Amino acid sequence: MNDMALTPNVPQYWEILYEEGRDDWDLGETTPALLEFFEHSSCPKTGNVFVPAAGRGWDADAWAKRGHNVVAVDFCSSAFDALEKLSDSNSNLTALNTDMFLLNMYDGKARMKQFDIIYDYFSFNSVHPGRRDECVEMWLRMLKNDGLLIGFFCPLGDEKYGETPPYSISKDELEVRFKGIFEIKEKIVPKKSIKDRTGRDRAGREEIWLLRKIL
Numbered sequence: 001m002n003d004m005a006l007t008p009n010v011p012q013y014w015e016i017l018y019e020e021g022r023d024d025w026d027l028g029e030t031t032p033a034l035l036e037f038f039e040h041s042s043c044p045k046t047g048n049v050f051v052p053a054a055g056r057g058w059d060a061d062a063w064a065k066r067g068h069n070v071v072a073v074d075f076c077s078s079a080f081d082a083l084e085k086l087s088d089s090n091s092n093l094t095a096l097n098t099d100m101f102l103l104n105m106y107d108g109k110a111r112m113k114q115f116d117i118i119y120d121y122f123s124f125n126s127v128h129p130g131r132r133d134e135c136v137e138m139w140l141r142m143l144k145n146d147g148l149l150i151g152f153f154c155p156l157g158d159e160k161y162g163e164t165p166p167y168s169i170s171k172d173e174l175e176v177r178f179k180g181i182f183e184i185k186e187k188i189v190p191k192k193s194i195k196d197r198t199g200r201d202r203a204g205r206e207e208i209w210l211l212r213k214i215l
Contacts, residue, residue, distance in 0.1 A: 007128055008126060008127060008128055008164075008165050009127070009128055009131065011075045011076045011077065011099075014075075014076040014078075014079065015076050015077060015078055018076065018078035018079065019078065023055075025055070025122065026055055026056055026058075027058065028058070029058055030058045030059055030061075030062040031058070031059050031121060031152075032190075032192035033152065033190035033191075033192050033206070033208070034059050034062060034121070034152075035062070035192075036190055036191060036192045037150075037188065037190070037208055038062075038066065040188065042185075042186055042188070042210055044116070044117055044148060046067075046068070046116075047068060047115075047116030047117045047148070048068060048069040048070070048071075048113075048115050048116050048117065049063045049064075049068045049069070049070045049071070049115060049116070049117045049118070049119055050070075050071050050072075050115040050117070050118045050119070050142050050143075051063070051070060051071070051072040051073070051118075051119050051120075051121075052073055052100040052118070052120060052123050052138065052142075053073070053074060053100055053120075053121075053122075053123035053126065053127075054072035054073060054074050054079070054083055054095075055074060055079045055083070056079050056082035056083055056086075057072055057074075057079075057082060057083035057086045057087070057093070057095065058086075059119065059121055060072035060083070060086070060093060060119075061086045061090055061093055063119060064090045064092035064093035065090065065092070067092070068092065068117070069092050069094075070092055070093045070094065071094045071096065071115070072087075072093065072094070072095055072096070073095075073096040073097070073098050073100050073103060074095075074097065075097065075098060075099045075100070077097070080095065080097040083095045084097075100123070100138060101131070101134055101135075101138055103138075103142070113144075114141075114142060114143060114144040114147065115142055115143055115144060115147060116144055116147050116148065117147065117148050117149075117150060118139055118142060118143050118147070118148075118149045118150065119150050120139070120149065120150065120151045120152065121152045122152055122153075122154060122166055123135070124151060124153065124169075125153060125154060125155070125165065125166035125167055125168075125169060126165040126166050126167070127165075128165075128167070129167050129169075132169075132177065133177075136177060136178075136181070139213075140181065140213065140215060143213045144213070145213060146212060146213060146214075147212075147213045148185075148210060148211070148212055148213075149182060149209075149210075149211040149212075149213065150208065150209075150210060150211075151208070151209045151211060152206065152207075152208055153169065153174065153206070153207055153208075153209060154166060154205055154206035154207075155168045155169075155205040155206070156168070156169065156170065156171055156205050156206065156207060157169075157170065157205060158170050171207075174209070178211060180214075180215065181213070181214060181215040182211035182212060182213055182214060182215075183211065183212040183214050184209060184210075184211055185210040185211065185212050186209075186210040187207050187208070187209050187210075188207065188208040188209075188210070189206075189207055189208075190206060190207075190208060
């Protein structure tokens with residue numbers, strides 16, 4: 001089946017990309033900008049971490065190796081198999097094969113409480129733009145009151161949505177969506193941006209936002 005006949009809302013869409021080697025977002029290692037963020041003064045040193053749409057789990061594993069208790073989810077089998085292997089060798093990492101939109105802290109499979117931290121690496125930009133409200137609602141369900149959302153947002157800009165993810169978003173739209181539910185604590189421009197799926201450098205189009213839940 002042609003992946004263009006599918007949408008990012010279903011695991012088959014991502015499965016095709018993994019199977020055909022078009023998973024260019026997967027570096028086979030921890031995202032350089034995350035390792036850079038670990039050295040930043042605003043990076044939390046403690047707290048349990050939720051990682052939605054974790055892919056093969058390189059970043060989730062890095063959080064766990066840093067000493068955080070981490071729950072990472074993905075609904076694509078190819079990604080989850082790799083994520084599960086990482087969790088088997090890291091007691092701080094729990095892997096769940098589920099749709100992030102269906103998961104909540106009351107789910108018996110999760111056996112968890114709300115999280116101190118959500119680390120969202122591009123999942124907000126990768127879900128269909130029509131589901132962005134659902135993504136924010138998921139964050140609110142999973143995050144403790146006064147919890148911290150660490151969002152890697154890219155591409156930032158006013159260009160029209162492309163046909164495939166990641167879909168662009170403007171800073172103005174982000175601020176409107178977060179008003180009254182998240183306090184924007186800080187915006188960080190990473191120095192170690194990588195190229196995007198079109199070969200363009202993400203520098204200037206990628207930011208890390210630190211958001212404190214206030215609702």
